[in-house]
Amino acid sequence: MANRVSEPLFHIVKRDNVSRKKAWCIRLIAIVLAILVSAILTTILTDDNPFQVCITMASGAFGTMRKTMVTLQNLAILLIISLALTPAFKMRFWNIGGEGQVLIGGLAAAACMELMGDRLPAGLSFPNWFVMVCMVVSSILAGALWGFIPAALKAKWNTNETLSTLMMNYIAIQLVAYFIIKWEVPKGSGKIGIINQSTNIGWLPQLFGSRYMLSIVLAIIVTIGMYIYLTYSKHGYEIAVVGESERTARYVGMKVKKVIIRTMLLSGGLCGLAGLLLVGSINHTITTTISNGQGFTAVMVSWLAKFNPFTMIFTTLLIVFLGRGASEISTKFELNQSFSDIVTGIILFFIIGCEFFINYKINFRKRKEDDVNV
Amino acid sequence: MVKYLGNVLFGHFPNFFSEETSLEAKVAAVQMRNVTKTFGSVIANDKVDLDIYKGEILALLGENGSGKTTLMNMLSGIYFPDDGQIFINGKEVVIASPKDAFSLGIGMVHQHFKLVDVLSAAENIILGLPGKLDLKAATMKIMEICQKYGFEVDPEQKIYNMSVSQKQTVEIVKVLYRGADILILDEPTAVLTPQETEKLFNVLRKMREDGKAIVIITHKMHEVESLSDRVAVLRRGAYVGDMMTKDTNAQEMTDMMVGRSVSLNIERPDPVDPHKRIAVRGLTVRSLDGILKLDDVSFDAYSGEILGIAGISGCGQKELLEAIAGLQQAEAGSISYVSDDGRKEELLGKDPLKIQEMGVTLSFVPEDRLGMGLVGNMDLADNMMLRSFRKGSSMFTDRKAPEKLASKVVEELDVVTPGISTPVRRLSGGNVQKVLVGREIASAPKVLLTAYAVRGLDINSSYTIYDLINQQKKKGVAVIFVGEDLDVLLEISDKILVLCGGRVSGIVDGRTADKNQIGLMMTTVGGEENGK
Numbered sequence: 064m065a066n067r068v069s070e071p072l073f074h075i076v077k078r079d080n081v082s083r084k085k086a087w088c089i090r091l092i093a094i095v096l097a098i099l100v101s102a103i104l105t106t107i108l109t110d111d112n113p114f115q116v117c118i119t120m121a122s123g124a125f126g127t128m129r130k131t132m133v134t135l136q137n138l139a140i141l142l143i144i145s146l147a148l149t150p151a152f153k154m155r156f157w158n159i160g161g162e163g164q165v166l167i168g169g170l171a172a173a174a175c176m177e178l179m180g181d182r183l184p185a186g187l188s189f190p191n192w193f194v195m196v197c198m199v200v201s202s203i204l205a206g207a208l209w210g211f212i213p214a215a216l217k218a219k220w221n222t223n224e225t226l227s228t229l230m231m232n233y234i235a236i237q238l239v240a241y242f243i244i245k246w247e248v249p250k251g252s253g254k255i256g257i258i259n260q261s262t263n264i265g266w267l268p269q270l271f272g273s274r275y276m277l278s279i280v281l282a283i284i285v286t287i288g289m290y291i292y293l294t295y296s297k298h299g300y301e302i303a304v305v306g307e308s309e310r311t312a313r314y315v316g317m318k319v320k321k322v323i324i325r326t327m328l329l330s331g332g333l334c335g336l337a338g339l340l341l342v343g344s345i346n347h348t349i350t351t352t353i354s355n356g357q358g359f360t361a362v363m364v365s366w367l368a369k370f371n372p373f374t375m376i377f378t379t380l381l382i383v384f385l386g387r388g389a390s391e392i393s394t395k396f397e398l399n400q401s402f403s404d405i406v407t408g409i410i411l412f413f414i415i416g417c418e419f420f421i422n423y424k425i426n427f428r429k430r431k432e433d434d435v436n437v
Numbered sequence: 438m439v440k441y442l443g444n445v446l447f448g449h450f451p452n453f454f455s456e457e458t459s460l461e462a463k464v465a466a467v468q469m470r471n472v473t474k475t476f477g478s479v480i481a482n483d484k485v486d487l488d489i490y491k492g493e494i495l496a497l498l499g500e501n502g503s504g505k506t507t508l509m510n511m512l513s514g515i516y517f518p519d520d521g522q523i524f525i526n527g528k529e530v531v532i533a534s535p536k537d538a539f540s541l542g543i544g545m546v547h548q549h550f551k552l553v554d555v556l557s558a559a560e561n562i563i564l565g566l567p568g569k570l571d572l573k574a575a576t577m578k579i580m581e582i583c584q585k586y587g588f589e590v591d592p593e594q595k596i597y598n599m600s601v602s603q604k605q606t607v608e609i610v611k612v613l614y615r616g617a618d619i620l621i622l623d624e625p626t627a628v629l630t631p632q633e634t635e636k637l638f639n640v641l642r643k644m645r646e647d648g649k650a651i652v653i654i655t656h657k658m659h660e661v662e663s664l665s666d667r668v669a670v671l672r673r674g675a676y677v678g679d680m681m682t683k684d685t686n687a688q689e690m691t692d693m694m695v696g697r698s699v700s701l702n703i704e705r706p707d708p709v710d711p712h713k714r715i716a717v718r719g720l721t722v723r724s725l726d727g728i729l730k731l732d733d734v735s736f737d738a739y740s741g742e743i744l745g746i747a748g749i750s751g752c753g754q755k756e757l758l759e760a761i762a763g764l765q766q767a768e769a770g771s772i773s774y775v776s777d778d779g780r781k782e783e784l785l786g787k788d789p790l791k792i793q794e795m796g797v798t799l800s801f802v803p804e805d806r807l808g809m810g811l812v813g814n815m816d817l818a819d820n821m822m823l824r825s826f827r828k829g830s831s832m833f834t835d836r837k838a839p840e841k842l843a844s845k846v847v848e849e850l851d852v853v854t855p856g857i858s859t860p861v862r863r864l865s866g867g868n869v870q871k872v873l874v875g876r877e878i879a880s881a882p883k884v885l886l887t888a889y890a891v892r893g894l895d896i897n898s899s900y901t902i903y904d905l906i907n908q909q910k911k912k913g914v915a916v917i918f919v920g921e922d923l924d925v926l927l928e929i930s931d932k933i934l935v936l937c938g939g940r941v942s943g944i945v946d947g948r949t950a951d952k953n954q955i956g957l958m959m960t961t962v963g964g965e966e967n968g969k
Contacts, residue, residue: 295833300819300826307812313764314801314809315823316790426519 073427086421093417097410104409109396116392123391124384132275134387136345139282140337142379144354145361146289147333149370150326151210152362153293154306156217160228162358163235164209164331166351168338170239171205172198173349176258176265176342177246194265198343206335207328209235214327218320232358239351257347267344278340285333290372302326334358367414385410463490465527466619466650467512467543472521474507481507483674484521489619494641494651496665496682498694500895502865504674505654506548509621513545514538525619544612545621550604552596559592562611575614582613586643601750602633609640620644621652626660627892628750631923631956638664656896658687658701659924670694695897703903703928705948706911711739713775714915715761715884720770720785722756722939730756732939734770738884738915743906745930745947746919749959753939754919755804758886761917762801763789774799774884800882802874804889804919810873813862817843817854820861821876846875850901867898874905885909888919903929923952937962 102113124134144161151158175198179189213227248256259265270276293299305312305322312319341353364382368375389403467489474482482504489495499505510516512523514535522529525541532538538545552561563575576592583590588606596604605625612620622641626634641651641664655661661668662682669679670693677693692698715738722731731753738744746754759765761772763784772784774797784792792799807813811820821839829835843857850871854864861869870890878885887906891899906929910916920926926933930947935958942958 297826297832297834300822300834303815303819304812304823307814308808310805310809311812311823314762314789314803316763316788316793318790 073425075423075425089417089421090414093413093420094410097413100413101406101409104405105392108402109398111396116396119392119395120384120388123389123395124387126391130387132273134383136275136278137387138376138379138383139278140340140345141357141361141364141383142282142375143278143285143337143340144334144357145364145368145375145379146285146372147330147337148361149289149365149372149375150293150299150302151330152306152365153370154302154323154326156214156306156323156327157225158210158213158228158327158330159225159359159362160209160213160231160331161334161361162354162356163228163232164206164334165338165341165354165358166232166235166239167209168202168206168335169342169349169353170235170242170338171201171335172265172339172342173255173258174242175201176347177255180259180264181262189264191264195267195343198265198267198339202339202342203332203335206338207332210327210329210331210334211324214324218323236351239349243349243351254350255348258349259347265343266347267340274344277344281336281340285336286372286376293370293372298322298325363411381414463493465489466491466525468524468527469508469512470522470524472508472511472518472523474504474511474516474518480674482511482518482671485671485674485676487669487676489650489652490667491618491650492645492648493666494645494653494664496661496668497652497654497671498661498668498690499671500694500897501867501893502673503671503694503895505671506623508671509545509623509652509654512538512619513543513621539615539617542616542618543621544615544617544619546605546608546612546623546625548623548627550608552604552607554597555595557593557595558590558599558607558610561596561607562592562614566615579610579614582610585647586613586640588640601628602630602637605629605637618648619650619652621654623654624656624893625653626655626657627921630749630959631952632960634660656894656899657922657924658690658896661690662687672696691896694895699897699900701896701900703900703925704907705929705931706907708739708741708910708931709913711741713737714740715917716771716773716775716781717757717761718771718773720757720760720772721768722753722760722765723768724756730939731760731767734936734939734941736934736941736944738917740883740915741910741913742931743910743916743918743929743947745926745933746917746936747923747926747933747955747959748936748942750921752936752959754888754936756939757936758801758803758888758917758919760785761884761886762799763787763792776883797884798880798882799884800877800880800886802870802877802885802887802890804892806869806873807862810877811861811869814860816860817847817852817857817872820872821846821879824876824880842876842879843872846872846879850875850905867894867901870894870898870902874902878905878909881912882909882914885914885916886919887916889921890918891925892921899925923955927952927955935959 098117102116105111105116106113123130125131144165147164148158148161175194179194179197209231213224213231216222216227217224243253243255246255247253267277270280293302301312301317301322304315304317305319309319312322338354342349346353360382364375364378367378385407386403389406392398392406393403465488467487469485469487472482472485473480485504485508487508497505497509507516511518512532514532514537517533523532524530525543530541532541532543553564556564559572559576559579562579563570563572579590579592582588588610590603590606590610594603596607599607605628609620625637629637641653644651653665665682667679667681668685668690670677670690672694680690688701691701717737718735720731720734721729724730734753734757736744746757748754756765760767761784767785770785773781774784775781782795782797784797787795803809812823818836818840821842822834822836825839826834828838840857846852847854847857852864852868852871852875854868861872864872874890885906890902890906894902903925906916906918918926918930927947927950932944933947933950933955934944935942935955937959940962942962945955
C-alpha cells in the first residue's frame with residue numbers, strides 16, 4: 064500500500080462561535096478589498112485615478128444637500144420594502160414577489176388619483192383628504208391581496224411560494240401596463256405622465272417643508288415598529304417558531320396556516336405602502352418600472368442584515384450608496400451604465416462571500432519536512 | 438516532533454488501566470497517537486491514544502459528547518484530525534476521505550444508514566466501486582461473504598422493502614465487500630430487537646475469529662459485557678484508559694465514563710391509588726400514503742403508573758403518541774381522557790391548543806427533540822416560552838416567566854449550558870433532553886407521553902431522565918413511556934404494551950414479564966402461542 068504521508072494542502076473547519084468584533088472585522092476587510100479591486104479595475108479600464116473614482120462615488124450619493132436627500136429617500140423606500148419582506152423570510156416563506164406587491168400597491172394609489180381627480184366631470188369633486196385616505200387604504204389592501212394569494216395557495220395546497228410569488232409579479236406588471244394604455248396622456252404616448260398636475264389631488268403631503276421627508280419618516284416608523292413586532296410580540300414569536308420548524312409549531316398548537324396567511328398579509332401590505340409612497344409622494348405617476356427591481360434588491364438587503372431591522376438600515380444604505388455612486392461614476396467618467404453594475408457586483412460579491420470566512424476557517428498544512436515515515 | 442517519535446519508538450505508554458500481558462500477543466491493526474480534533478472552541482478529542490487489535494472486539498465507551506463518534510469518524514475519513522498520527526498495520530497513514538479509509542481496509546457502519554432506497558441490496562453494495570458493473574459476479578461474492586459469516590441477505594431485495602435489521606446487514610456486508618479488516622459500528626443495536634441483536638453479535642464473533650478488528654460504540658452495558666473483549670473509555674474527549682471486559686463490570690465501566698460513582702438502579706415504586714386516565718378504544722390510523730399504522734388499538738393508561746410501550750421502531754409508536762397529543766388524525770376509534778371526577782372527554786379530532794383549552798394538561802416529550810419538541814436555534818428561555826407564550830391578553834410576550842423557568846430547569850436538572858440565552862442546539866444530547874423534559878413537567882401534567890426519552894443519551898443522563906419520570910409517576914401522572922431498550926422497559930414499567938406492526942401484540946405486567954417473550958411478541962402478534 065502506498066504510504067502517502069502528506070496532509071492535504073488545506074482543510075476547512077467550521078467556526079463555532081465567532082465574536083461580533085471579529086465578524087465585523089472580516090466584513091470590513093471584505094469591503095476594503097472590494098473597493099481595492101474595483102479601483103484597480105477602474106484604473107485598468109479607464110486610466111482614471113482610483114481615489115478620484117472613490118470620491119466621485121461618495122459625491123454622487125452625498126455631494127449636495129439635494130443628492131443627500133434623494134439618497135435618503137431611496138434608502139427609505141428600499142428599507143420599507145426590505146422590512147416588508149423580512150417577516151415572511153423569518154417564517155422561511157420565500158416571498159420574492161415584493162416587486163409585484165409594490166407595483167400593485169402603486170397601481171391602486173394611481174387608480175384613486177386618476178379616478179377621483181382631474182378626470183371627474185366638472186362640478187364633481189372629492190375632498191383631497193378623502194382621496195388620500197382611499198389611496199392609503201386601497202394600496203395597502205392591494206399589496207396585502209398580492210401577498211394573500213400565494214400564502215393561501217401555500218397554506219391550502221402547499222404550493223411552492225417562490226414560484227407563485229414570482230408569477231404574481233408578472234401579473235402585476237401586465238396589469239400596470241394595461242392601465243397605462245387605458246389612462247395614457249396624451250393618447251398614443253404610452254405614458255401616463257404626471258397625474259393631477261394642476262390640482263395636485265392625491266399628492267401626499269410634504270413633511271417639514273420637504274417632499275423627501277414623508278418616506279423617510281415612515282421608514283423610521285416602520286423600522287422601529289417591525290423590530291418591536293418581530294422581537295417582542297406574540298405574532299413575532301409565532302413567525303420565528305413556524306420558520307424554524309413547522310412541526311414544533313403544530314406541536315405547541317400554533318395554527319401554522321393562519322400564521323402564514325397573516326404574515327403574508329402584513330408583508331404584502333407593507334410592500335403596498337411602498338408602492339403608495341412611490342406613486343403618491345415621489346413620482347406622481349406610474350410606470351411598469353417604477354419599483355426598479357427594488358422588490359428583488361430587498362431580498363438581498365434583508366438577507367445581508369440577517370433579518371434584523373436595525374442592521375437593515377446599514378445594508379440598505381450600502382446598496383443605495385453603491386447604486387447612486389456607481390451611476391455617478393458612469394456619467395462623470397463617460398462610462399456606460401454597465402460599468403456601475405460591474406462595480407456594484409464586485410462589492411456585493413465580496414460582502415456576501417466574506418460570510419463564508421465568518422462561518423469557516425481554513426487551516427493550511429502545518430507540518431511537512433519533519434515527518435518521518437515509519 | 439520528539440513527542441511523536443517517542444510514541445513511535447516506544448509504542449503506547451503503559452497505561453494505568455491496561456493489562457499489558459494479555460495484549461502482547463496481539464497485533465495492532467490501528468494505532469492512534471495524540472489525535473486531536475476541535476470544532477470551534479470545543480475540543481472533541483484531546484490527544485487521544487487508542488490501539489485496536491486484530492481479532493478482538495473493542496467496545497468504545499463514553500458519555501454523550503465524549504468524542505467517540507468523532508474519533509471513529511477520523512478513522513473512517515469523515516473528519517480530518519487537527520493533530521496527531523494514525524498508523525494502520527504499523528505504517529503511518531493520512532486518511533483524508535472515506536475513500537482513503539476504504540483503501541486502508543477501514544469500514545464504518547453509521548448510526549443512520551446510508552443506503553439508496555430504490556436500489557437492491559447488491560446494487561447498494563457495489564455502488565461507487567470502480568470497474569465494470571457486473572451484478573452477477575457481485576451477487577456471487579455477496580453470497581460468499583454471507584455464507585462465511587452467517588448473514589441472511591437477499592441481494593435482489595430492494596432496500597425500501599427491508600426491515601431496519603436487514604438494512605443494517607446490508608451496510609455491514611457493504612463494508613466487508615470492500616475488503617474491510619477494521620470494522621467500526623456506531624450504536625448498531627439501537628434499532629434492533631433482542632433476537633436481532635443476538636444474531637448480529639454471532640456474526641461479529643465470527644468476524645473476530647476471522648482476525649478482523651472490530652470497534653463497537655454502544656451505551657448498553659450488558660451488550661458490552663456479553664460481546665466485547667476489551668473496553669476503552671473516553672471522557673470529555675480524552676482517553677481515560679482500557680480494561681479487559683472479563684475483569685470489569687458495568688458499575689466500574691460507568692464510573693470510569695462519568696468520572697465518579699453512579700447508581701445503576703432504576704426504582705419502581707408501587708403505583709398509589711391508580712385510576713383510569715386515558716382510555717383508547719379501537720384506534721386505527723392510516724398514514725398520508727394510505728399505509729395502516731395503527732390497527733384497532735385499545736388499552737387503558739392509569740394515573741400513577743408507567744405504561745411502557747415496546748416494539749420494533751416504526752410499529753406505530755409515534756402515531757399512537759401523536760394521536761393522543763392531538764397531532765395525528767385517526768380513521769376510527771376513540772381516545773378519552775378521564776378527569777379526576779370521572780368525567781370523560783374525547784381527545785381525538787382536537788388539536789393541541791383545543792386540548793389545552795379543555796383543561797387537559799398533557800405533556801409530550803417527542804422522539805424528535807430538536808425538530809418537534811424544541812426549536813434548535815432558539816435559546817433556552819424562548820424554548821420555555823413555547824408552552825406559555827399565549828398567556829395573557831397583551832399582544833406582547835411575557836419573557837420574565839420563561840426566563841425564570843429556564844433558570845429553574847437549568848439549576849434543578851443540572852443542565853450544562855453557558856447560560857439561558859444559549860441556543861439549545863449547542864447543548865449536548867442529554868442536556869437538550871433535560872431542557873425538554875424540564876419544560877414538559879413544569880406544567881404539572883396529568884398525562885406524560887415520552888418517546889425514546891433516553892435515545893442517544895449516555896448512561897448518566899439516562900438515569901436522570903428515569904428519575905424525573907419516576908417522580909412524575911409518584912405525583913400521580915399517567916406516564917406512557919415508549920422505549921427501545923427492553924431491559925429498561927422491564928425495569929421501569931408497571932405494564933408493558935407490545936406493539937407489532939401497528940397492532941397490540943399483548944399487554945404484560947412489567948414486574949413478571951420475560952424479555953424473550955416480549956421480543957417474540959414484538960415480531961409476531963401474541964408472541965409464541967400465535968407464532969409459527
